[in-house]
Amino acid sequence: MASLGRVSIGQYEILHTLGVGSFGKVKLAVHSLTGHRVAVKLVNRRRVNDQDLAGRVRREIRHLQRLRHPHIIKLYEVITTPTDIIMVMEYAGGELFDYISDKTRLSDAEARHFFQQIISALDYCHREKIVHRQVSMRSVLLLDDNNNIKIADFGLSNMLTDGEFLKTSCGSPNYAAPEVITGKLYAGPEVDVWSCGVILYVMLCGRLPFDDDNIPLLFRKITEGRYSLPSYVSSGARDLLKRMLVVDPLQRITIGEIWKHEWFQVDLPTYLLP
Template identity: 35%
Template sequence: MDAQIDQQMKIKKAHFINSSIKTNIKKDYKFIKEIGAGGFGVVFETEQKSTGIKRAIKAIAKDRVVDKESFKNELLILRKIDHPNILKMYEVYETEKTVYLVTEMCEGGELFYYITKTQHLTEMQAAKIMRQIFTAVAYLHEHKIVHRDLKPENFLLKNKEDESSIKMIDFGLARFFREDEVMTQPNGSLFYIAPEIIKGQYSYEVDYWSLGVILYVMMCGQPPFPGRNPQETIKNIQKGIFTFSKAGFKGAKDLIQKLLVMEPKRRFTAKQAYNHPWVQQQVSHELMNLRLHDDAIKGLEKMINAQQMKKTMLLYLATFIPENEVTSLRQLFVSLDKDGNGMISLDEMIEGLTGFKNMKHKNMDRNFVTQLFKAMDIDQSGQVDYSEFIAAFLVCPQFQNERFIEEQFKRIDQDNSGRISKNELMDIFHTDTISIKDLDIEELIKQADLNKDGEIDYQEFMILLRDRFADQIKH
């Protein structure tokens, strides 16, 4: 039965994003201050009462949402995406008049203001920022999502004065696309729109043009197609002729010229841009001192034979773990994701893990890494997503923060009984796209329920995560 359950339940990070209808959000979150406002509503800095973790909450007035289908589409996209450089959404609360989106808190402000304040970004700083933006866009396009409004205002710095963790935001104009689809609706922000949007027929390649404009703005401090008024700007974009207002930055110039190409099909893709020598030089610099220790690999071995309940709980923890707890793992993920598409393939994992020079692990060969890859690919998609990657390492003691684990246990244990029941476990799967039967949930509980009382207490939960022997518990 266990093997059958493992095959049936293709669990993803998206399944843990809670949607609470008509729940009082102030029971769970303390609202600290307003940090932004717009036509959609207001953004607040808040604190999760159960954990003390800061979150941003976007309060959207339903009567201000003109296009209800587009708004639903935005929520669907936010649930689906799983990338270290795209803003993470945790929960959705809904009342009669308001929708609240709970996301990670970014304290560094807009990339636009960071560029303006810094005035003269070095090439290294620009490459560091663009590497993150390129991989985020490559990831979206792999999942057939076009953003359609890429600009520095739609990227945030996770931390103040720190360009090492950039987050893409605002999917209001984003949509799913088909490879051969032609879009006609005019979208985007004036200085960043591609010439084919002005013509009225375009596809996902408009994002690549916007990437070229963003890079140009970073290096030159102004847009490549300025104008004294919107009409003049549009004419200049349609001509597609630009010059560089500054000398130097040869590598960046070459990449800009490969992105700001009038013919959409001839533009560099985000993946090609990520793999441009100017960007790869920065990747090498960032990962120069990265090490993978034997203890981590020994811990990963536990994933190979892990049951579905253990994988489910690890992925649940990975969905909510604060980013500062897994900084080294994010760097390792970047090092393995050679093509920059925001996912790790089997070939990338084999090449990456067997290539670590300091590894002494006796089993670090193609067969071992293949087994490890299959175990890490929890949703059996053929790729290891970011949260799956983090989940696999949370099996290792050095990445387990007991306070965080206890907080998440209490979060699942809604009635504060000290035990997770069948209904409480069922409640963490917040999605209509996964079919979980009562029998499946019962089987999951059996995999951790050592005293066979039909529920999981905290000690059993920790034994499940830490892989201690079941006979350590005597009842």
Template identity: 35%
Template sequence: MCTEKVLRGMGYKLGVTIGEGSYSKVAIKIVDRKKAPHDFVHKFLPRELTLLREVRHDNIVHVHEFIEVCIGQLYIVMEAATTDLQKIQEVNSIPIGQAKTMFSQIVSAVNYLHQHNIVHRDMKCENVLLTWDNKVKITDFGFGRFAMGYPELSSTYCGSAAYAAPEVLLGVPYDPKKYDVWSLGVILYVMVTGCMPYDDSNVRKLPRAQRKASVYLDDVTVEEPCQLFIAYLLQFSPSSRPTIQQVSTFLFHS
């Protein structure tokens, strides 16, 4: 009751859809500091809140305000989305033209982050939200942070194994920006095929599979230029893998 009363006083109403206004809808992410894991509350949450206050980009979810209600509860009021890439993939692959438009928006957002020395480190389909008109909104900065220099983050494993770069899985020093680029390659593969490029059921064997060229099922048509671009992103060696600036240049001049 305390929560609802405070939010009502600020113009919000809890429900499936929260705070619908004249021009947009908002979603509220609820964090209970008392029940959340210690590492999340004291390490990952502060990082996420710091980054959310810093970033401003059309393709990154915008946070309207942070509300502390009662004791230990934090409400993050942000723009709402209708779905995410993961749910889209459960239905089918995305047509190549639409995939290129969406992927270009993802690259634009990550390019913005890297230009500001911010790394996401958990890029995956679930963290790519889509609005009603299929506009991309990157979200979930729990593993994000400011990257002061390679290989500063070399000892930190984070993210999802299915989207993790081989150097991260192998536990060797890594460039977090090149990690983000690898994850984008996996996302693009999923977008145009509707399936994952690698079997992540055995994480120890995953780097061996990542050394090999991506395989495309016979019943999935992916044009050769797109296959070559995915291979360009999924370079096993980080030194051969492009930077996000190079990816952006390639996309917007092709």
């Protein structure tokens, strides 16, 4: 259906393309009655004939329908057509990556503001037995109009059952935990903790802790836990990072312990508490 030269899907008028995701295009749209802006993810059915891709799409829909947290992207509705699966989602116009790039690096207070929101959202996911497994700076961590975090892209997330271990390698290599890279079995939450450590480092330092154009060398740095902390990083943040970026997942700080860390607790909003 067309409206003033624009395409409409259901009650939503499509404006323009925001980007191309792993399964298809993401477009900005507005509700024709309320003017409320949404992000519309168009997943072409022919492109997800592959069983693995189809599973990822179903997983993202299932998990987003289940999760309700102020810092996780909301899925409003799913529209199916003969050619597409259409996900109508909350619109968050910015990316944390771009925000940091504009500022070079963030102060402790600003980094902590974002980090508290990320940890609260992921802790909620873990309590719901969902591990994200793909937490990275680009496309996953979005910012709304009030500069609040919105975690997106649950296509690689997985459900946890008690006693189950995961082995699938997921996510961006720069953010991947050592046990993921080496193909070891892992319980799940500790992988998200490592990725959050990388994100906290990027916010405070303006660069990745583990980076190399040569992938084997990058993997070696990660599996050996080789990174340096600039002298300007505060003692509290330094202590937290050193506890998060621990190669042995059994020795790595847990999200429950992050909540109790002195640096993390400064100006912690009560609405974030589990």
